[in-house]
Amino acid sequence: MSTGYPTITIDLILDRLTTKDVLHGVLHSILFHRLFGTVRPRTFEVLDVTMPGVSDPEMEQLVSEKVDTFWKGIEGGVNKRGQIIVTFSEKRPKKSWFQVYMGEEDVPWEQWVINAELRQPKSDRDCQAFNATLASSLTNTIHTMLSHTSSERGRSAVPLITNAAGISPFPIKVTVKVGDVEVG
Incomplete structure (x- = not known):
């Protein structure tokens, strides 16, 4: 499906202990790179990776609301896969068939899709390999x-x-899906 705007996909396999921290860090990093106002930076340390x-x-x-919504959807259901979709849009004049101005509409210009799957390592050795x-x-x-963002x-x-x-x-829309069903 061609959308006409860039869609950047991030695939992550997470465990119970790090899911919230990882998703917080990734969402904040996307926002850091795509907010154009005066931004006060901060950093997140997730598994020895520094994220803006x-x-x-x-x-x-x-970010906290969407990560919590994702977590509740994954924890409460049988499906251990989900998505968090961040869509950046711009406001454009909406016109009818006869070129009559009908208000404004949000037109997407970029989308980030975080595909996340929850797995649990069985042993300590598996856990170390998983974290690496x-x-x-x-x-x-x-x-x-x-x-x-620099290309x-x-x-x-x-x-x-x-x-x-x-x-x-620009308007920002963050959607959470678990098992292809929008939650929250």
């Missing part, structure tokens, strides 16, 4: 974010910033 983040009460609340693999995945995730395609996806008020001039 945003020190803003509104964004921290959004997850740390490597997080490092690759940060590299993917940096590569995309020509990543820069050209960003629409003109016409409103400098607030931390983000």
Whole structure:
């Protein structure tokens, strides 16, 4: 399905102990790279991987709510796979068939899809290997974010910033799905 805007996919295999920390770090990193207002930076240490983040009460609340929604959906159900989808949009005038102005609509310009699967290592040795693999995945995730946001395609996806008020001039929608069903 071609959407006409970039979709960046991040695949993660998580365990019970690190799921919330990893998802907090990844969501904050996406926001850090895609918020264009005045951002106070902060960092997250997840499995010895330093991840950038945003020190803003509104964004921290959004991230916490969505991570908690994901966790409750995974914990309460039989399906141990889910997605968190972050969509950045811009407001454009909405017109009817006869070119009559009908208000505004959100038009997506970029989407980040975090595919997460919950698994549980059986032994201590498995746990150490699992954490090493997850740390490597997080490092690759940060590299993917940096590569995309600094690439020509990543820069050209960003629409003109016409409103400098607030931390983000663009609407942000974060959707949580567990087993292809939207939750929260």
